[in-house]
Amino acid sequence: MTGPLAVLVGPPGAGKSTIGALLARRLETGYRDTDADIEAMAGKPIPDIFLEDGEPHFRELERRAVRAAVEEHQGVLSLGGGAVMDPATRALLAGLPVVFLEVELADAVRRVGLDGPRPLLAVNPRKRWRELMEQRRPLYTEVARAVVPTGGRTPAQVADAVIEALGLKGP
Template identity: 55%
Template sequence: MTAVAPRVVLVGPMGAGKTTVAEILAGSWGVAVRDTDHDIVAGTGREISDIFVESGEDVFRDLEAAAVAAALAEHDGVLALGGGAVLRPETRELLADVTVVFLRVGLTDAVKRVGLGTGRPLLLGNVRARIKALLDERSPIYESVATHVVETDGRTPDEVAGSIRELVA
């Protein structure tokens, strides 16, 4: 039996464009696209923000780790991970054997893309300060799992996807 592995896994913070770029790449390569956040919503019948509020972040992270493990084992197309998926050591270990692209986004672009009136559970309070804290905390982790790093600031999703296509044959 041949092992299944995604063609590429996209990681990065909210606002990096993971889902949008994943869809563009999948379309250009003629492969399926999968997003672990969408898998969690489909599997639980609950929005991620509801899981955070009603069950807590730990429960969400457990669901997320299981969704990532399943996707890595089953999916051979383009895979987009939720922004916090790389926080779990077991997820980082699973990513060691696949091509991972970190979509790096700066604070200004992330805030513009996410918006200040967002319903994202980790952004309660001062949105700009929370995004900065998440970028500062998680960027080294994204870099540690990345095969390639692609800058997204000031670039369209099509331009970002083009850069990835050049890096990932």
Template identity: 60%
Template sequence: MTRPRCVLVGPPGSGKSSVGLALAELLRLEFRDTDSDIEQLAGKPIPEIFFDDGEEHFRALEREAVTSALRSFDGVLALGGGAVLAESTRAALAGHTVVFLSVELADAVQRVGLGQGRPLLALNPRATLRHQLDQRRPLYQQVASATVVTDGRDVPEIALEIAAILRSG
């Protein structure tokens, strides 16, 4: 059965893409981001999907992309920040090695900027991000096999920590 070596979850600004790429390189595996899969499925960027089709349509595409990747991909997989909102996605993650990249508001805001290209952060980005962190943290913790704090740390250091977790697990 094909399954990802590691699934990264966390809020915007936690480093899923940058850490995922570094980890995949370290482990000599491929990296895949379900947000990219969604853009390929829809044939347009995520902000356009939200604007043209709405969040519910985006979430349906996201559930489809995550389910497909969990079944068919064997590298390092990063999920979009809101993927864990779907109960079916949380259930599908059971039995997978899931690493929650934890980040606090100050670092997240610094990393994502103030919402460019992130439709859910378009209006009051700081307040929205704070709400997302509070709302989603229990869900990230629920699906995680391990939690890695990313605040104030660089990408190679975080990737090395995850690689060590994967070796010991």
């Protein structure tokens, strides 16, 4: 098989990074996060990219990072929350083992906090998170082979649910 073993999508606070790293350990494979790739490419943190270069520049870096990761990485891959907004990215994800980590607002707020470095949640984070989810939920479900709710579950339980949903086997 070529391409990622699992691709995690979802909004800020869904646990993509935490679950992705745990899943990779369980499956004894590599883990890659496109947000980290973007920061390495730009040489600065994502909030600085938004502030200094603007969201359109960030989205272009994101498109390139996702394409490279899908083409090069065969382990577990986590995408940034807004990556699915790009039609070319959604087309790239078609047929891949994508899992939408579904999270409720209260859990997301608890996980990311209200003062974290999330550029799109900087002003009125609860309202903005709801707006982002209204825009993105249909896109997350469009690209996903499986939807895994995270509410009331530990990271280990979510990782187990992802493994089961994708029919993956641990070592």
